[in-house]
Amino acid sequence: xxxxxxxxxxxxxxxxxxxxxxxxxxxxxxxxxxxxxxxxxxxxxxxxxxxxxxxxxxxxxxxxxxxxxxxxxxxxxxxxxxxxxxxxxxxxxxxxxxxxxxxxxxxxxxxxxxxxxxxxxxxxxxxxxxxxxxxxxxxxxxxxxxxxxxxxxxxxxxxxxxxxxxxxxxxxxxxxxxxxxxxxxxxxxxxxxxxxxxxxxxxxxxxxxxxxxxxxxxxxxxxxxxxxxxxxxxxxxxxxxxxxxxxxxxxxxxxxxxxxxxxxxxxxxxxxxxxxxxxxxxxxxxxxxxxxxxxxxxxxxxxxxxxxxxxxxxxxxxxxxxxxxxxxxxxxxxxxxxxxxxxxxxxxxxxxxxxxxxxxxxxxxxxxxxxxxxxxxxxxxxxxxxxxxxxxxxxxxxxxxxxxxxxxxxxxxxxxxxxxxxxxxxxxxxxxxxxxxxxxxxxxxxxxxxxxxxxxxxxxxxxxxxxxxxxxxxxxxxxxxxxxxxxxxxxxxxxxxxxxxxxxxxxxxxxxxxxxxxxxxxxxxxxxxxxxxxxxxxxxxxxxxxxxxxxxxxxxxxxxxxxxxxxxxxxxxxxxxxxxxxxxxxxxxxxxxxxxxxxxxxxxxxxxxxxxxxxxxxxxxxxxxxxxxxxxxxxxxxxxxxxxxxxxxxxxxxxxxxxxxxxxxxxxxxxxxxxxxxxxxxxxxxxxxxxxxxxxxxx
Amino acid sequence: xxxxxxxxxxxxxxxxxxxxxxxxxxxxxxxxxxxxxxxxxxxxxxxxxxxxxxxxxxxxxxxxxxxxxxxxxxxxxxxxxxxxxxxxxxxxxxxxxxxxxxxxxxxxxxxxxxxxxxxxxxxxxxxxxxxxxxxxxxxxxxxxxxxxxxxxxxxxxxxxxxxxxxxxxxxxxxxxxxxxxxxxxxxxxxxxxxxxxxxxxxxxxxxxxxxxxxxxxxxxxxxxx
Numbered sequence: 001x002x003x004x005x006x007x008x009x010x011x012x013x014x015x016x017x018x019x020x021x022x023x024x025x026x027x028x029x030x031x032x033x034x035x036x037x038x039x040x041x042x043x044x045x046x047x048x049x050x051x052x053x054x055x056x057x058x059x060x061x062x063x064x065x066x067x068x069x070x071x072x073x074x075x076x077x078x079x080x081x082x083x084x085x086x087x088x089x090x091x092x093x094x095x096x097x098x099x100x101x102x103x104x105x106x107x108x109x110x111x112x113x114x115x116x117x118x119x120x121x122x123x124x125x126x127x128x129x130x131x132x133x134x135x136x137x138x139x140x141x142x143x144x145x146x147x148x149x150x151x152x153x154x155x156x157x158x159x160x161x162x163x164x165x166x167x168x169x170x171x172x173x174x175x176x177x178x179x180x181x182x183x184x185x186x187x188x189x190x191x192x193x194x195x196x197x198x199x200x201x202x203x204x205x206x207x208x209x210x211x212x213x214x215x216x217x218x219x220x221x222x223x224x225x226x227x228x229x230x231x232x233x234x235x236x237x238x239x240x241x242x243x244x245x246x247x248x249x250x251x252x253x254x255x256x257x258x259x260x261x262x263x264x265x266x267x268x269x270x271x272x273x274x275x276x277x278x279x280x281x282x283x284x285x286x287x288x289x290x291x292x293x294x295x296x297x298x299x300x301x302x303x304x305x306x307x308x309x310x311x312x313x314x315x316x317x318x319x320x321x322x323x324x325x326x327x328x329x330x331x332x333x334x335x336x337x338x339x340x341x342x343x344x345x346x347x348x349x350x351x352x353x354x355x356x357x358x359x360x361x362x363x364x365x366x367x368x369x370x371x372x373x374x375x376x377x378x379x380x381x382x383x384x385x386x387x388x389x390x391x392x393x394x395x396x397x398x399x400x401x402x403x404x405x406x407x408x409x410x411x412x413x414x415x416x417x418x419x420x421x422x423x424x425x426x427x428x429x430x431x432x433x434x435x436x437x438x439x440x441x442x443x444x445x446x447x448x449x450x451x452x453x454x455x456x457x458x459x460x461x462x463x464x465x466x467x468x469x470x471x472x473x474x475x476x477x478x479x480x481x482x483x484x485x486x487x488x489x490x491x492x493x494x495x496x497x498x499x500x501x502x503x504x505x506x507x508x509x510x511x512x513x514x515x516x517x518x519x520x521x522x523x524x525x526x527x528x529x530x531x532x533x534x535x536x537x538x539x540x541x542x543x544x545x546x547x548x549x550x551x552x553x554x555x556x557x558x559x560x561x562x563x564x565x566x567x568x569x570x571x572x573x574x575x576x577x578x579x580x581x582x583x584x585x586x587x588x589x590x591x592x593x594x595x596x597x598x599x600x601x602x603x604x605x606x607x608x609x610x611x612x613x614x615x616x617x618x619x620x621x622x623x624x625x626x627x628x629x630x631x632x633x634x635x636x637x638x639x640x641x642x643x644x645x646x647x648x649x650x651x652x653x654x655x656x657x658x659x660x661x662x663x664x665x666x667x668x669x670x671x672x673x674x675x676x677x678x679x680x681x682x683x684x685x686x687x688x689x690x691x692x693x694x695x696x697x698x699x
Numbered sequence: 700x701x702x703x704x705x706x707x708x709x710x711x712x713x714x715x716x717x718x719x720x721x722x723x724x725x726x727x728x729x730x731x732x733x734x735x736x737x738x739x740x741x742x743x744x745x746x747x748x749x750x751x752x753x754x755x756x757x758x759x760x761x762x763x764x765x766x767x768x769x770x771x772x773x774x775x776x777x778x779x780x781x782x783x784x785x786x787x788x789x790x791x792x793x794x795x796x797x798x799x800x801x802x803x804x805x806x807x808x809x810x811x812x813x814x815x816x817x818x819x820x821x822x823x824x825x826x827x828x829x830x831x832x833x834x835x836x837x838x839x840x841x842x843x844x845x846x847x848x849x850x851x852x853x854x855x856x857x858x859x860x861x862x863x864x865x866x867x868x869x870x871x872x873x874x875x876x877x878x879x880x881x882x883x884x885x886x887x888x889x890x891x892x893x894x895x896x897x898x899x900x901x902x903x904x905x906x907x908x909x910x911x912x913x914x915x916x917x918x919x920x921x922x923x924x
Contacts (some may be wrong), residue, residue, distance in 0.1 A: 534714070574807075577857070578800035581850035586921040592857045 059088075062097060069104050078105060078113045082120060091128060098124065099136045106143040114144050135164040135173060142180070149389050152434050155184045159438050163445075166204075175205040175213050181435075182220050190432045191228040193439075195221060211251065215244030222279060231283040238283070242276040245269075271310040274300040278316045281324075290324040297321045307344075315341050315353060319360065326364050334364045355384045355393045362400055375404050391424050497697060503674055504606035511609060526555050572600040572608050576633075579612065583619050590619065593634040598642060607694055610674055611644065614667055618646050618690060621663060626650025626688060640695055647689040652682040703730040704833065705751065709740035709758040709777065710793070715817060719757065719793070719825070726826025737762055737771035741780050748786055755832055756781070757815075760794040760805065778809045789832040793817055799846050806839075806847065813838040851904035852920050859884060864897055865917050868910060874898070 062081055069077040078101040085097040102117035104110075118140035125133040142157035162177035178201035185194035198221045205214050222237035249269050281296030300306070300317040307314045322337035338361045345353040358381035365374035382397035384390070398417035402410045529552045536545040573595050580590045600608065615633065622628045628650030636643040664680065671678040676694035706729045708719050716733045723729050732753070734740045744753055760774035771777050778790055791813035792805060805811060812835070813828040819840055831838040839847065855861045863881050871877055878891040898910065905920070907913035917923055 530712075574803065575800060577850060577853050578798075578803045581799040581803075581846065581853045584849050584853050589856075589921065590853070592853075595857065 059093075062093075066100060066104065069101065069108070073108045073110065075110055075113055078110075078116060082116075091124075091130070095121070095124060095130070095133050095136065098133075099139075102136070102140045102143065106140075106147060109147050111144065111147055114140060114147065118144065131164055131168055132170060132173070135161045135168065135170070137161075138164065139177065146180075146184075151184050151188055152431055155181055155435055156438055158184070159442055163442050171204040171208055172210065172213065175201045175208075175210075175217070178204070179213060179216055179220065182217075182224070185435055186220065186224055186227070188431045188435075189227075189428055190435055191224045193432060193435045194224045195228070196439075198224065211244045211248040215241050215248060218244060219279070222283075226279075226283050226286050229286075231287045234283050235280055238276055238279040241279075242272060245272045245275075270303055271306065271313060274303040274306055274310060274313045274317065278313060278320065281317075281320050285320065285324060285327075288327075290327045294321060294324045294328075297324065311344065311348065315344050315350075318344075319353075319357060322364070323360060326360070326367060331364055331368045335361065335368060338364055351384055351388060352390065355381050355388070355390050358384065359393050359396055359400075362397065366400060366404065371404055375401065378404065391420075395421055395424065500675055500695075500697065504604055507606040507610060507673055511606075521555055526552055529555065572603070572612075575608075575612060576615065579616055579619070580633075583623055587629060588623055589630050591630070591632045593632060595633075595635050598635055598637045603642065603696065607642070607674055607696075610670055610676075611642075611692070611694070614670060614692065615644075615646070617663065617667055622646075622648040622650055622688070626652070628687065640697075642694050642696060644692045644694075645689065646692075647687060649687045652684045652686055652688055654684070655680050655682050703728060704755065704829075705730045705732070705747075705753045706755045706757065706829070707731075707740060707743055707753045708733045709735070709737060709756070709762075709774070711735050711759060711762040711764050715759070715793075722820075722822035722825045723829075725822040726829065729829075735762075735764060736769075737765075737773065737777040738769055740777055741771060744781060744786055744788060745784070752786075753788055755789050755791065755829065757791045757793050759817075760792060760796050760801065775805060775809060778805075778811065782809065789835070791815065791828055791832055793820065797842065797846070799850055802843055802846055803850060812836070813840075814843045815840050816842060848905065848920075852922055855901060855904065855917075856922055860889060861897060861901060862923065864894060865901070865914065865923050868898075869914055874910075 062084060065077050065081040065084070068074070069081070081097060081101060085094050088094075098117050098120045102114055102121070105114040105117055118137055121133050121137040121140060124130070125137060138157045138161035142154045142161060145151075145153035145157065158177050158181045162174050162181065165171075165173035165177065178197045182194040182197035182201065185191075185197060198217050201217045202214065202221075205217065218237045218241035222234040222241060225231070225234035225237060246269055249272065277296045277300035281293040281300065284290070284293035284296065297317045297320040300313065301321065303310075303313075306317075318337050319341045322334045322341065325331075325337065326334035338357055342354070342357045342361060345357055358377045362374045362376075362378035362381055365371075365377060378397045378400045381393055382401065385393035385397060395417060398413055398420065402414035402417055404410070405413055529548055533545050533548045533552065536542075536548060576592060576595060580592065584590050619631060622631050626648050628648035631646065631648045634645045634647075636645070668678045671692055671694065674694060676692060679691045680688065681691075682688040704727075706723065708716055708731060710716050710719070710733075713735065716735070720731055720733065723731055732743060734743060737758075740756070740758065744756065747753060758774045758777055762773055765772045771780055774792065774794065778792075781788060781790065789812045790809070792811045793815040795817050796802070797816060802814065806814065812832040815824065815828055819842060824840065828838045828840075855865075860881060860883065864877065867877055867880050868874075871880075874895060875891055877894050879888050881889045881894055883889060898913070901907070901917075902910070902913050905913060905916045907916050
């Protein structure tokens, strides 16, 4: 009897939840439509305005169809809506349409359309592989079994749906499913299971800062706590629930105000307060504090126009008062109040409520010793309870009837009661186990997944370390290769340097040889010639002596040419100046540029000597052959080499012609001896440009 | 004999020595000693430095009779040895070497009082050189002089700062106006004092009496246009 209220609450909750779902869908449609409209407006030109309008119309007609279906329960409406939605071709719109009609079908207990929605969602999932559609599909299946009163199957599919949403990290969907699951568990008196589901739901919904479903979770939690004898805690939860409901209503109000709707939400808050009072009263009833319970129920009942606007709450409050009056021995009042509730519920054809009220009345009449009336009401209660498998009241009424009926009939009823009670007890237990099992399996799977994941990550880690090892290996290999390469190049460069030094030494040796030849030319040949000259002049052969003089001069010049200078005492710059002075004339001007940019002291003597001799040769050539009037020596030092560019404005020559003679060839050879590069560019009548590049250290 | 100027002549060629002796006899009364060997020349100077020293030394630069045992292997070495011992003796070079390099090296390193060329010298020139040397002046024969000048020209030509000064000089009435106009390669201005030093060196190098003369000579030599 005291369960009357919570059963009412349960059904109310469900209704409320669903209608809210609908509301969400509706607003989503509006929002979606607006976005789409805006989008289209920007995208398409004015010429397709009609199309745009068409789209808008379709959305509108979908909303219209949904409302129509809710009101009229015409079974062809979902099909129509689906066809329309499929024409619009918006996947998320389509999914929403299926889901929202599925929920409506459930509320209308329209099994055909519920399975149609489920099938549509399945097809949608197959086509798009959108897992959220699969979650919705399972949810539909759960709803389907719910209608068929197969609580365990419904629970199973809710759980499946929940698990997918968990994977999708869609916390709100998870929360909704857990709320439904907790409701089933509550109905099946698995209060602990219900509590667990709710706590899980709260964990999911918490980060979302959502108030609406959170509120329902707290209400359900309050109910579960109340049933399991923790009334004080339950009251706390109910207060939280009320606060959340208030906030939710206020939020809605804000939204409505913003949209310019009439404000009807604020009036709702007072009915929610009535609901809170009902809940609180219920907890006091459970505690046996009937007077306190009565106070709260009366508070709830005194809410103005509650009968008109919130009939369920009115019924609950009045039923509660009746029950408490009964408990306090005020039987007449109880009967009167129960009768009033009965009338109201009969008007509404609220079967579940009727079961409760009839059973209550039966109790009241029993207490009043009006056995006939008691049997009458008890029988109706039993019949209705059996129709909807409202087991609690089946048992209650069977027990009551067995007491009221005399003799064999009473005994049979008592037997029926015991058998049912026994089977129900077993079923309850098995269901509890089943719920636990279903969740356990899921958790096990989760754990397996987790361990698999762990294993995977472990393997990945291994792979990564392996990869790292490999990389390290390659790095080491690379470094060693580099090292070897570096060493090789070092050896090579050293070898090169050694070679270069050897070349320089060779040059020096050659130079000494040259000097020796020059010396012997000067000393011996010239000496001999001089002696001859002396003799000839003594013998008055002056003609011969003259020609001998010329020979002598030539030999001397030759020896001078061959011999080179000492580079140790005089700076290279002075040497060059001296050299240039030798050939300088107003009609043959030699300019030296940037000679000071080179740190000549650091340059190897062989290089300097070679440069000196080369310059001398080139100057001679320019003066003798090129008939140049200006010759420019331009020095440049780079990090590794000395560059000398010698250009004249002479008549030039054919660089590739073979007759260029040994002069140029010798120059080239001389430079190449010390690993230098010697290039000649020449243009007839324009001049010649010779570029010499000598590396400073042989690299 | 005590008051006669003592002259030492070192040359490896007997013929030259004889010619030199004859030339000297033509221009004055000198006490002349000859030698064909650098070491001997040095010893002679050294042994006579306190009693009856030589006032003048004429020496060739290259000696053909140099052997492995010779301490001094040429005229440069001989002059260097004398300079190192700070013997008070005027040194003249008489040689056949006309290469600027040799001339420059000898003149800039050894600073002889005269530089004569065997092929060009006459008795008169030798006499003139002796007079100059005794008066502690310098005498370079014309050809050597030309070579030195030419070398100076080349050097000046390479000197950006010198060229700048020479180009700017005719545009300014006073030297002090040049300050700030003449700049180094790196753009910094050169101080007046440095400019004046440079000008002085230029005048010396080109034998110019004054700046106007210098500019004329520079133009004549084609250093600037």
